[in-house]
């Protein structure tokens with residue numbers, strides 16, 4: 154079966170996912186597009202999806218009889234309305250992170266999906282599909298004993314002018330929030346944020362770098378440096394310290410050189426390259442489940458927990474290092 158897909162939001166990631174579905178993966182075809190900027194949808198149609206119909210609104214796209222499943226890749230503040238509409242229509246929906254702009258919004262999606270009674274939502278936490286994280290999880294689950302500490306870093310060379318201190322959590326650290334819950338099979342109970350002296354490239358609206366310390370229900374402590382103007386490259390680090398040994402996330406494949414009396418390993422500079430292969434795997438997972446009329450992978454519950462946790466981390470940016478408690482409602486049986 155070919156799953157007929159509609160894409161809402163045809164900017165950077167929407168265009169890339171459309172390319173993936175029409176040109177890389179089997180099992181899906183882009184048949185519908187919508188964007189507040191119609192010219193953007195028309196341009197994607199001309200370049201990648203000539204057979205697609207361009208709809209004036211996301212709601213019309215979701216309601217179309219010719220659309221089996223939906224990708225929501227518009228701005229984060231608009232995700233909730235489209236995901237709720239897709240659930241109401243009973244159609245599988247892949248939603249880029251964040252699931253919703255607020256934890257309350259994510260809760261409304263969880264409630265709607267639970268009321269529907271079957272999974273329809275996959276959230277775009279693609280690190281769970283990265284070969285390096287998958288290999289790390291296998292070792293953490295089987296070889297190093299119970300995890301005690303995680304040391305991690307999320308470093309970007311630079312960020313746009315409008316990027317402020319809370320965005321380091323909502324847009325950047327959100328990926329760590331999700332992947333560490335999955336990696337450790339655990340939930341968070343508290344968050345602390347510590348600010349070292351500001352780096353020279355920080356500014357009034359961006360305190361950079363920052364260190365986030367999450368404590369889990371099982372007592373593991375995860376300390377992550379977020380440094381979004383580190384200048385030297387896009388660098389994701391993760392080391393898990395267990396009872397019996399240590400496991401590290403592998404570096405991305407790169408050609409090592411011995412040149413000019415120097416041993417060299419290039420470091421990526423663009424985040425798009427770091428997890429490029431994982432997007433293929435995550436969308437393949439979506440297509441397979443959508444063909445069965447359901448969803449797999451990261452759930453609406455995972456999106457909701459990520460939203461609660463990021464809100465706690467943002468609050469902790471203003472408590473001078475004091476912990477902020479994270480308490481989760483009971484997990485519905487649908488997400489057991």
Ligand code: NAP
Pocket residue numbers: 161162163164165166167187188189190193211226227228229231249250251277278279
């Ligand atoms: P982008 O390039 O700005 O694209 C978003 C598109 O959505 C734009 O074309 C925008 O229109 C359109 N749009 C805004 N409001 C809309 C609405 N109500 N209905 C329909 N279309 C609407 O942003 P992006 O980088 O692709 O990011 C999109 C989402 O994906 C964000 O939530 C982001 O966090 C997420 N993302 C995730 C990853 C990941 O690694 N998982 C990577 C990148 C992005 P105009 O700009 O023309 O007004």
